[in-house]
Structure formats: C-alpha cells, structure tokens
Amino acid sequence: MSARAGIVVTGTEVLTGRVQDRNGPWIADRLLELGVELAHITICGDRPGDIAAALRFLAGEGTDLIVTSGGLGPTADDMTVEVVAHFCGRELVLDDVLEEKIAAILKRLRARFTDVDFDAVRAANRKQAMVPAGAQILDPVGTAPGVMVAGKPTVLVLPGPPRELQPMWHTAVQMPGLQEAIAGRTEYRQDMVRMFGLPESGLAETLREAQGQIDGFDRLEITTCLRRGELEIVTRYEPDAAPVYAELLRVLREHHARQIFSEDGSLVDDQVAALLTGRRIATAESCTAGLVAARLTDIPGSSGYVAGGVVAYANEAKSGMLDVDAELIETHGAVSEPVAEAMARGALRRFDADTAVATTGIAGPGGGTKDKPVGTVCFSVLLADGPTLTRTLLLPGNRSDVRERSTTVAMHLLRRALLGAKDPAALRD
Structure with a gap:
C-alpha cells in the first residue's frame, strides 16, 4: 500500500462558503503527482476542538502525512500551530531567529502604512514566531512561516493564501521530514478518456461488463464525472497494471467509439x-x-x-x-x-x-x-x-x-x- 495523506483546510470563511477552497484540490493534485494516496480532505472552522478532532480522525485512519492550510496569522482566530503542537505533544516555544525574520518583513511592509505603530504590529506578530519545539521551520512567503513536525503522522502546517502556500509546498517537498513521511509512496499512472453524447448510465453498464471480462480489473481505480455535458473517465493504476488499462480502453472503444473524442485527456x-x-x-x-x-x-x-x-x-x-x-x-x-x-x-x-x-x-x-x-x-x-x-x-x-x-x-x-x-x-x- 502507498503512503497515505490527509488534508485539513481550516477557516470558518471556507467552512461557511464565503471563500472557496482552492488549497485542498491543489494539494491533492500535488500528492497524486508524488504517488501518495489521499485518504480524506476535511474542512473545519477556526475552533481548536474541531481542528484537533480533524487531526485525530486522520491519524486514526493511518495517514503518514497530514497537511493543514490556514490559521497562521497574528489574530486570535489563527490557532492552527498551537493546536498542532498540542496534538503532537510538543511545547510551543518562541523562535528568536524566526521572530527577527518576521520583523524584517514587517519593516518592509511598514513603508506602505506610515501611521501604524511598528512596535504594536511586531508584538501582535510575535505570535507567528511561536512554533512546536523541534519543528522544522519553513521561511515565510508572506509574514506567516510554515512548520513541519515529524512523527507518525508527520504534520505539515501551511498558510491559507494560495500565493503563500504553493511556493512553500515546493520547499517542503524537498525537506527530509516530508520525504521520510512519504517514503512508502507508490508510483501511479493516470489516464483520462473524455466522451460526449453518452449518459452516465450507459457508461456504468459498460464498466460492469468490463469488470466481468477483464482480469485484474480491481487494480484500476476508476472515477467518472459528468462535466458540462461531457463524461470524464479517470483511471489511476500502478505501472505494471498498464495491460489491464489497455484492455479497459479496448472495451470502451468497442462500445463507445462514436462518443470518445479524447483518449489523452485533451479538451474539446x-x-x-x-x-x-x-x-x-x-x-x-x-x-x-x-x-x-x-x-x-x-x-x-x-x-x-x-x-x-x-x-x-x-x-x-x-x-x-x-x-x-x-x-x-x-x-x-x-x-x-x-x-x-x-x-x-x-x-x-x-x-x-x-x-x-x-x-x-x-x-x-x-x-x-x-x-x-x-x-x-x-x-x-x-x-x-x-x-x-x-x-x-x-x-x-x-x-x-x-x-x-x-x-x-x-x-x-x-x-x-x-x-x-x-x-x-x-x-x-
């Protein structure tokens, strides 16, 4: 079995739909590229108990890696790092070097807001320099640093804004702690067939037939989605199951040659x-x-x-x-x-x-x-x-x-x- 991961998206604004979750799907795609099996994506509000419950749930599902997004700001409702520290059994400590880095960033931003008391801003942002003892720190892209706490599972804590999260993710992937957490990952292949002019029920019947005909059919993870009147059939499999996928493709062509317009995932x-x-x-x-x-x-x-x-x-x-x-x-x-x-x-x-x-x-x-x-x-x-x-x-x-x-x-x-x-x-x- 491949290494498994879970994602916790925090933020009451996301939970209530005021802000659309862009981080969960983006991280899911990156995990897939790494060959990591995604178990769950959860969204919870800015409440310590709910964040902790989401972490416990994913740990109980046997995940090797949990990735969180959001809740790293200086305000009272930003509490992800504190909850993660408690979950991992680590003390929350002030990192002096990190505090100075954040202060330097704030000084550069201060030029835009000349009437702001810098000492008051620095005091408020000191909270962002509080990290779990022994955590690996990811330097801020904005003002919020990320942290990674190694363990079983390893927890990677990333900021909420996608413009900060995405570059920080690419840094985290290179770090030994994350590489160790996903050491058991499996390489997967993913192929997509697109059809038009076929109802989902027609495809379902063909897939049932294929299941009875093709040896090793259960090695294929097939998901279907109806989007803008088109059917997307996405199949994920390990490389040595390529002959099984080739048989599935043969069955699809045999039954739906007129409806298939893309076998490489290309859009119309x-x-x-x-x-x-x-x-x-x-x-x-x-x-x-x-x-x-x-x-x-x-x-x-x-x-x-x-x-x-x-x-x-x-x-x-x-x-x-x-x-x-x-x-x-x-x-x-x-x-x-x-x-x-x-x-x-x-x-x-x-x-x-x-x-x-x-x-x-x-x-x-x-x-x-x-x-x-x-x-x-x-x-x-x-x-x-x-x-x-x-x-x-x-x-x-x-x-x-x-x-x-x-x-x-x-x-x-x-x-x-x-x-x-x-x-x-x-x-x-």
Missing part, C-alpha cells in the same frame, strides 16, 4: 483550436448570450482565428445584424433550424469568415411552448469550404445549465464539422 476546446489553424471563425448567438464566442476566445491564441460575433435576441436584430429574412422567422419561428442556418450565413458574411457557428433557443425560465419547450436549442455550424451541420436538441436544466450545455454542444458540432472537412467519414452517424 484544444482540439477545436488546432482544427481552426489557418481559418477564421465568426459566431451568431441568441440563447447563449455570447458564451460560445467567450469560450472560443478563452483558448490561448484564439485572437488568431476568432473574427467576431453577434448576440441577437430580437427578431429585428437577427434581420438587421445578420441579414436573416424576416419572412423566414415568421414562417419557422426564431427558434428553428432554418433561422439557425441563416444566422450562421449572416455571421460568415458580416465578418468575412470561412467558419461560423450559430445558436438560437429557449433557455428559460419562461417562453417555451408545447412544441418548443424551455431547453429547445437549434445549432448550425457552417464551413464555406465544407459541410453544414444543423441540429435541434432539448437540453435539461435551468437557464444557466441550458446555456452551459449549449456551448458544449456547439463546440462538439464545430469539432465534427472541421474533422468532416478533412475526412467525410467523420460525419457519419
């Missing part, structure tokens, strides 16, 4: 960016409020191929800005495939582009009809030198869900059309 956004090389794209959006254009422009280097976009809700805007025939709208309705195609053609002309993507739909919460309920969205992708793909889908969820899923659908239709321009076989259903 990155694939679209590569396919758009040398092209010029424009967008025309109604229900998605410019989110397709935003997603395209969020891709690094997108300024080289995104020509522009139009967000048009009113029928008059569709006619005036995208040259959509008013009679076409009257005949088929604003939410219709003919109008989506006309919007794409209008965007192509307006921005002198060779690629266009258009969306028009009903995101809600009102405005739907029996024939076109809320969630009805029409998409059209038009290539001047290739195919036109037009689809109508009924997407679940509230306004935000429909918009988010619509942008994902648009990206996948765009990917498929661009692939079809190179290989018509990619357009086959």
Whole structure:
C-alpha cells in the first residue's frame, strides 16, 4: 500500500462558503503527482476542538502525512500551530531567529502604512514566531512561516493564501521530514478518456461488463464525472497494471467509439483550436448570450482565428445584424433550424469568415411552448469550404445549465464539422 495523506483546510470563511477552497484540490493534485494516496480532505472552522478532532480522525485512519492550510496569522482566530503542537505533544516555544525574520518583513511592509505603530504590529506578530519545539521551520512567503513536525503522522502546517502556500509546498517537498513521511509512496499512472453524447448510465453498464471480462480489473481505480455535458473517465493504476488499462480502453472503444473524442485527456476546446489553424471563425448567438464566442476566445491564441460575433435576441436584430429574412422567422419561428442556418450565413458574411457557428433557443425560465419547450436549442455550424451541420436538441436544466450545455454542444458540432472537412467519414452517424 502507498503512503497515505490527509488534508485539513481550516477557516470558518471556507467552512461557511464565503471563500472557496482552492488549497485542498491543489494539494491533492500535488500528492497524486508524488504517488501518495489521499485518504480524506476535511474542512473545519477556526475552533481548536474541531481542528484537533480533524487531526485525530486522520491519524486514526493511518495517514503518514497530514497537511493543514490556514490559521497562521497574528489574530486570535489563527490557532492552527498551537493546536498542532498540542496534538503532537510538543511545547510551543518562541523562535528568536524566526521572530527577527518576521520583523524584517514587517519593516518592509511598514513603508506602505506610515501611521501604524511598528512596535504594536511586531508584538501582535510575535505570535507567528511561536512554533512546536523541534519543528522544522519553513521561511515565510508572506509574514506567516510554515512548520513541519515529524512523527507518525508527520504534520505539515501551511498558510491559507494560495500565493503563500504553493511556493512553500515546493520547499517542503524537498525537506527530509516530508520525504521520510512519504517514503512508502507508490508510483501511479493516470489516464483520462473524455466522451460526449453518452449518459452516465450507459457508461456504468459498460464498466460492469468490463469488470466481468477483464482480469485484474480491481487494480484500476476508476472515477467518472459528468462535466458540462461531457463524461470524464479517470483511471489511476500502478505501472505494471498498464495491460489491464489497455484492455479497459479496448472495451470502451468497442462500445463507445462514436462518443470518445479524447483518449489523452485533451479538451474539446484544444482540439477545436488546432482544427481552426489557418481559418477564421465568426459566431451568431441568441440563447447563449455570447458564451460560445467567450469560450472560443478563452483558448490561448484564439485572437488568431476568432473574427467576431453577434448576440441577437430580437427578431429585428437577427434581420438587421445578420441579414436573416424576416419572412423566414415568421414562417419557422426564431427558434428553428432554418433561422439557425441563416444566422450562421449572416455571421460568415458580416465578418468575412470561412467558419461560423450559430445558436438560437429557449433557455428559460419562461417562453417555451408545447412544441418548443424551455431547453429547445437549434445549432448550425457552417464551413464555406465544407459541410453544414444543423441540429435541434432539448437540453435539461435551468437557464444557466441550458446555456452551459449549449456551448458544449456547439463546440462538439464545430469539432465534427472541421474533422468532416478533412475526412467525410467523420460525419457519419
């Protein structure tokens, strides 16, 4: 079994949701990179009893390393170091060298606040120089030092602000105390397959079948996640289980070849960016409020191929800005495939582009009809030198869900059309 670790994120502001926890997931990724098995992430408020309970729980789970974040400041609610010292059976002592380092940092900061009594500030920050006896000290990145107390488990105490925690973590990883704590780590490999157009229930059935077919299936740690309408299948395994993973991949391809769009974890956004090389794209959006254009422009280097976009809700805007025939709208309705195609053609002309993507739909919460309920969205992708793909889908969820899923659908239709321009076989259903 690999070395095991636990994470304790402290802070009432995090516990109550006022501040989003960024440290727990970040540390979890770093532990994974080291080959350390993460047992638990806990979040607790700034209460000594709760912090101590979290430490006892993780120790009871057999962890070799506990990493804490937060609670290292000079105020009364910052008490992580004191609790850790008591948990580890160490006396809390003043480190004179550390106190001078903190004082030097405070002097540099004092220049910004000329009306502050430096002696009072130094007295308040002396608390930050109190450390468990025998602890290894990590120099401050801000004003708060980190500490590491070796033992079973070893406890690494890091500050809360990510800009301080992250560089301090990289220092801690090189220290003998942490290396000894994770000496039993195991090297893992991690691979990700991404799918689109498959419900989780369909994947679950395939995985049950694979479990019965593949020898050593239990050596694979498989997690699935539905994100923005896509399925992510992440598999972690030891290197000698690579043949087992290869068998799993074979089963997934056999059952879901059409739905798999990435076997290396690459995003559809990155694939679209590569396919758009040398092209010029424009967008025309109604229900998605410019989110397709935003997603395209969020891709690094997108300024080289995104020509522009139009967000048009009113029928008059569709006619005036995208040259959509008013009679076409009257005949088929604003939410219709003919109008989506006309919007794409209008965007192509307006921005002198060779690629266009258009969306028009009903995101809600009102405005739907029996024939076109809320969630009805029409998409059209038009290539001047290739195919036109037009689809109508009924997407679940509230306004935000429909918009988010619509942008994902648009990206996948765009990917498929661009692939079809190179290989018509990619357009086959």
